[in-house]
Amino acid sequence: MGNDVGTAALPRQSAAPEAVSAGGLTLLVIEDDPAGSLAIPELLDASGGRVRVRTARNLTEAERLLTDDVHCILLDLALSDGAAGRGGERDDEEGSADELAILRRVLRMAPRHAVLALTAEDDAERAAEAVRVGAQDFLFRGELDGRVLSRAIRYAVERKRADLAQRQLTESRLRAQENARLERGLLPTPLLDGSELRFAARYRPGRSRALLGGDFYDTVRTADGTVHAMIGDVCGHGPDEAALGVELRIAWRALTFAGLCGDHLLGTLQRVLEHERSSEEIFATLCTVDIAPDGRRAGLCLAGHPAPLIAGGGRGPRLLPNEDGGGPALGVLPNARWPRTQVELGGAWTLMMYTDGLIEGRVGQGDQRLGQEGMLGIVGQRMAAGLRGEELLDAVLAEVRELNGDELTDDVAVLLLDRG
Structure with a gap:
C-alpha cells in the first residue's frame, strides 16, 4: 500500500497508541x-x-x-x-x-x-x-x-x-479453537482395538510458537492384525505446515487401511505433499513401522527421519537397525525410493518413535546438542529406574528440557509402543 492520500486506502502505523502517562493525553x-x-x-x-x-x-x-x-x-x-x-x-x-x-x-x-x-x-x-x-x-x-x-x-x-x-x-479464543482442531488432526486417537500393544504419546510445541507446528503421528491396527505406526515432521512451524501435516496423516491412515505399505505408501504420500504444499521448498520427514500380528517382527521405512529407539530382550535402548539407510525426505527428490528393512523385535520390547525436536536441544550453555546418543542414555536411565509408558515419556521430556535450560525451540512429538 502506498502513502498517496488520493489512493483508495490510507495506510497508517499499526502500533497501538502509547498508554496515558504522567505526560497526559x-x-x-x-x-x-x-x-x-x-x-x-x-x-x-x-x-x-x-x-x-x-x-x-x-x-x-x-x-x-x-x-x-x-x-x-x-x-x-x-x-x-x-x-x-x-x-x-x-x-x-x-x-x-x-x-x-x-x-x-x-x-x-x-x-x-x-x-x-x-x-x-x-x-x-x-x-x-x-x-x-x-x-x-x-x-x-x-x-x-x-x-x-x-x-x-x-x-x-x-x-x-x-x-x-x-x-x-x-482472536485469542479463535486461535485456541484453531489449535484444538489442528491438534485433533495432527495427534489423533490411535485405532488399536484388539491389539496387545500399549500406546502412549506426548506432544510439546516449541516455545516461540502459539500454533502447533508440523509434527504429526498416528497408529492403527489393520484387519490382518498388523499394527502400523507413523511419525513425521513437516518443515516449518506455521498453520499452513500444520494443515499439511494433518493432510499427510489422514492420507497415511487411509492408504494404510487400503493395504499400502513401505515404498508404495511413501511414494503416494510424496505425491500428496507435492500437490498440497504451498512452496516447492516444503518437505516432510517420515518414519513408518509395521509390526507383525505376532508382535515379534517389524518392517521399518525412513524418509529422512531419525531411526526409532528399541529396548528389550535384556538389552538397553538402542536405535532400530536400518541396513539400507532409508530414503530422502518426502518432497525432496522426484521418483525417490524408500527401502523397507525387516527387523526382529523379540518377545517383550519398548519402541519409541520421535521427531528431531527431541534430540536437537542443547546440553548446558554451550553449542553441544543432545543427539541420539544422549537421548539413548536418558531413556536407559529412566527405564532402569522402572519407568514405562506415559511416566517414561514425561520423565524423558522433563530431563531434555532441563538439559536445554529452557523450553525446546522446536516442536517435539514422541510415540511409544510397549509389548510384554
Whole structure:
C-alpha cells in the first residue's frame, strides 16, 4: 500500500497508541474551517494535566502528525473535499456518495486510535451513523466547552482500549479453537482395538510458537492384525505446515487401511505433499513401522527421519537397525525410493518413535546438542529406574528440557509402543 492520500486506502502505523502517562493525553484535531470558527478550549485530563492538541488541515498533514503518542482524534465531518484529498468519493459497498467517506478513511488510517466525530447540532442522524461506522463517540459543535470535550476524550480512549482488548480476546479464543482442531488432526486417537500393544504419546510445541507446528503421528491396527505406526515432521512451524501435516496423516491412515505399505505408501504420500504444499521448498520427514500380528517382527521405512529407539530382550535402548539407510525426505527428490528393512523385535520390547525436536536441544550453555546418543542414555536411565509408558515419556521430556535450560525451540512429538 502506498502513502498517496488520493489512493483508495490510507495506510497508517499499526502500533497501538502509547498508554496515558504522567505526560497526559494528546489530541489530534482534523479540521479545515476557513473562518477559523472552530476553537478548541483548554483541556484537562483526569489528573488535572493539560491535554496536548495538534491540528491538521488535511489528511496528508494528519498522517504526518499521527504518531504513537496521539491518544485520540477529533474529526470534523464537514472536512472539505480538498482537505480530504479526493472529491466526490463513492462508497464501494453502497455505490452511492458516502457522507462518512472521510471518517472511513481516517478509521483505516488510524485503526488503533480513538476517534471522535464532530458535526452540526441539526445532524444527529449523521452523528449516530458515525458511531455505527466506527467512531467511539460524537460531539456537536455547540458542545465544545472544555469540560465536555475533556470527558469525551477520556471516554473515547478508554472505550477504544476496551474494544481492542475484546478483539484480542476474541482472536485469542479463535486461535485456541484453531489449535484444538489442528491438534485433533495432527495427534489423533490411535485405532488399536484388539491389539496387545500399549500406546502412549506426548506432544510439546516449541516455545516461540502459539500454533502447533508440523509434527504429526498416528497408529492403527489393520484387519490382518498388523499394527502400523507413523511419525513425521513437516518443515516449518506455521498453520499452513500444520494443515499439511494433518493432510499427510489422514492420507497415511487411509492408504494404510487400503493395504499400502513401505515404498508404495511413501511414494503416494510424496505425491500428496507435492500437490498440497504451498512452496516447492516444503518437505516432510517420515518414519513408518509395521509390526507383525505376532508382535515379534517389524518392517521399518525412513524418509529422512531419525531411526526409532528399541529396548528389550535384556538389552538397553538402542536405535532400530536400518541396513539400507532409508530414503530422502518426502518432497525432496522426484521418483525417490524408500527401502523397507525387516527387523526382529523379540518377545517383550519398548519402541519409541520421535521427531528431531527431541534430540536437537542443547546440553548446558554451550553449542553441544543432545543427539541420539544422549537421548539413548536418558531413556536407559529412566527405564532402569522402572519407568514405562506415559511416566517414561514425561520423565524423558522433563530431563531434555532441563538439559536445554529452557523450553525446546522446536516442536517435539514422541510415540511409544510397549509389548510384554
